[in-house]
Amino acid sequence: MKKSGMMLGLCVAMGLSTASFAGSKGGMSVYVDTVNRHFNGSMGTARNSADSNQNLYCYISSSGYGVCMATDAAGTNASCFTNNAGMVSVINSLNSDSYVQISYDSAGTCTSILVGTGSHHDPKQP
Template sequence: MKKTGMMWGLCVAMGLSAISFAGERFSSSVSLDATARRFSGNLGTARNGSDSLSYMWCASTGSGVGWCHARDAAGVTLSCATTDAGMLATIRSLNSDSRIEVLYDSAGMCTFIYVATGSHFETKGP
């Protein structure tokens, strides 16, 4: 009986914690760090921002070249290029509501590209 009560309590606690995260949303504007050679942000937040300068995008070609670019509200831009098959696949997995994080080296070559897509990221408005 004592174990059953503990199990019910655990189930209720788990259910309440799930409810507290329902509909969670994250906004993340374009963030640039030239010293650390990185940029990141949510594509939806960049699109929906109140400034007219911020953007983020990545593109790839069928010949195996890809690029990622970002510009913040101050007009500062950072970008990198890649021919790495894994990073190209990551670029191709982007959609308009994704979050991206990019690291690059001193030669302007991308060294890491991270893409996440989920219901908790701000979606792109009109």
């Protein structure tokens, strides 16, 4: 009887620890900084936002260039263009659940593009 009580206690503790350490969740609303020339956010969070302004998207063309654009909740816009093959490749890795962080110069040319995809990013909702 003592062993079964101990096993029950262990099982309960394990169940609670699983609930306590369930997958990390979070999202990053679209953030646009036109002074320091960068923008970032999670695609799913932008899609799921309660406001009607947030959006975040990138395009690539068969001509070898890419364009990324963002609008934050306040309606501030930013965009950049690149024909750098490495950056176009990174844009191509984006999916609807990705996080993206982009910097650009005063001419509107993308200077860095970082893409992250992970289970903690909000998936887009319909």
